[in-house]
Amino acid sequence: MNEAQSAIPVTDPFALFEEWFGEAKAAEPNDPNAMALATATPDGRPSVRMVLLKGHGSQWGEGGGFVFYTNAQSRKGEEIRANMQAALLFHWKSLRRQIRIEGTLTEVSSEQADSYFHSRPRASQVGSAASDQSRPLPDRQVYLDRVAALEERFPEGDIPRPPHWTGFLLTPHTIEFWRDRKFRLHDRRQFTRPGAKEAWSDTLLYP
Known part of the structure; x- marks a missing residue:
């Protein structure tokens, strides 16, 4: 089986994200760090919008994560404060790849928010x-x-910095990598873990 036919490898998902993100920064013409952020109210009403990734990797928090900043008095901020769970989606059209991430949210420190704001x-x-x-x-x-x-x-x-302008860290429990294949024989691998301190497990998924 040649490289183009091989499955997405079994590896550390943060390392694989870093590899794909690096390729996206070289290939995407605009905002390779743009991601769809999906939130929901406590009674399950969802909403989604584009935000920018401002930090990522295993060094963030206790188990690694993905950081974005926002006005906490906005709709998304109010939904986050009421339901500290979210999902992210990166779609890099030029590479024909996407990454889906789901997890829990925690607010960054005032010092981190100040540093990024300024x-x-x-x-x-x-x-x-x-x-x-x-x-x-x-x-x-x-x-x-x-x-x-x-x-x-x-x-x-x-x-x-306004006190309501802050950042959030999404600590993932699920990361799924998707790569386009001919005839919709797409390649998908999902990494999951029960908690931030736990080891990742993985499986291929049918397209």
């Missing part, structure tokens, strides 16, 4: 601090006026 371009800090994300906006000029007011209030340096 690593962003100053204009992005202003835009985030001025936004009541997901809330009704009567007119776009209202938002632009708030941006201008913050820029006037803080003419230089970093913008203070």
Whole structure:
């Protein structure tokens, strides 16, 4: 069986993610770190949107994970706070690959949130601090006026991070890798573990 026909290998899923992510960064024209984030209310009403991965690997938390940042007063933030479980999906069209990840969420520390917030371009800090994300906006000029007011209030340096702007770490219990094959004979391998301290097990899945 040649390389193109071989199955996705049995390995550490974080190492395999790093390999695929590296190839995506070299191949994808825009935002290779973009991922769909699915959350749900306690009564099971789902919603999904695109966010950006800002940290990943076995060094994050007790068992490794995937980090993103958001306004915790947004719809997704409120759903996360009410139901600390989520799913992620990476789809790299140019590579014809995808990775699905499911797990539990924990909030990053204030120090981590501060560090990332102030690593962003100053204009992005202003835009985030001025936004009541997901809330009704009567007119776009209202938002632009708030941006201008913050820029006037803080003419230089970093913008203070709003306390509700924070990050979350998804610690996975399931990671599934999918690779396109001809005639829809796709290749899928799923890694699972019962807890963050437990070893991974794996299986191929029918396409």
